[in-house]
Amino acid sequence: MLNFKTLILIFFLFFIVACSNVQSNTPNNMAADSNVKLGLTYLKAGESDLAKKKLLLALEENPQSSLANDAMGYFLESVGDKKAAESYYQNAIVLSNPNEKGASFNNYGTYLFRSGRAKEALKYFRLAIADPKYLQVAAAYENAGFAALALSDKNLARSYFSKSLQYDPKRIKAKQALRKLP
Secondary structure, eight states, rough: OOHHHHHHHHHHHHHHHHOOOHHHHSSHHHHHHHHHHHHHHHHTOOOOHHHHHHHHHHHOOTTHHHHHHHHHHHHHTTTOOOOHHHHHHHHHHHHOOTHHHHHHHHHHHHHHHHTTOOOHHHHHHHHHHOOOOOOHHHHHHHHHHHHHHHHHHHHHHHHHHHHHHHTTTTTTTHHHHHOOOO
């Protein structure tokens, strides 16, 4: 019969083996996030080949990253591949953890708005606004204001721009849009 110390040792060894297996199967999140940042920096600098390379690497390192999926969606949108972009934006929503949902909703809403789909965009801006963990609420309210303007709902737009400024009084676009409204 095994004594208590032997049982503890066996349990400890199983625990170590299990932890090492989990670690080896865990995606390299830090590397993926770094490659997303590099990819977006390259994109901003007009280096689309390098941007794509870094974003593909980020997705290879962590295909479950909502950040990498959002970034790839933005890249594909910027090069005109809207169908593929939409797929990546939608994946980002599905993959996002509760702390990232609001950002993914706002990003997808922004994509929809830029695609001329203001009514659909407004739905996603509202989802971002409703997310209690989303920190960029002022941006989502501002985006919702522009979507409401595109839908010719000036009262709703005014309300959203005002809310945006309550959260962040320095939002220049919201101030300008509010001044232009009768």
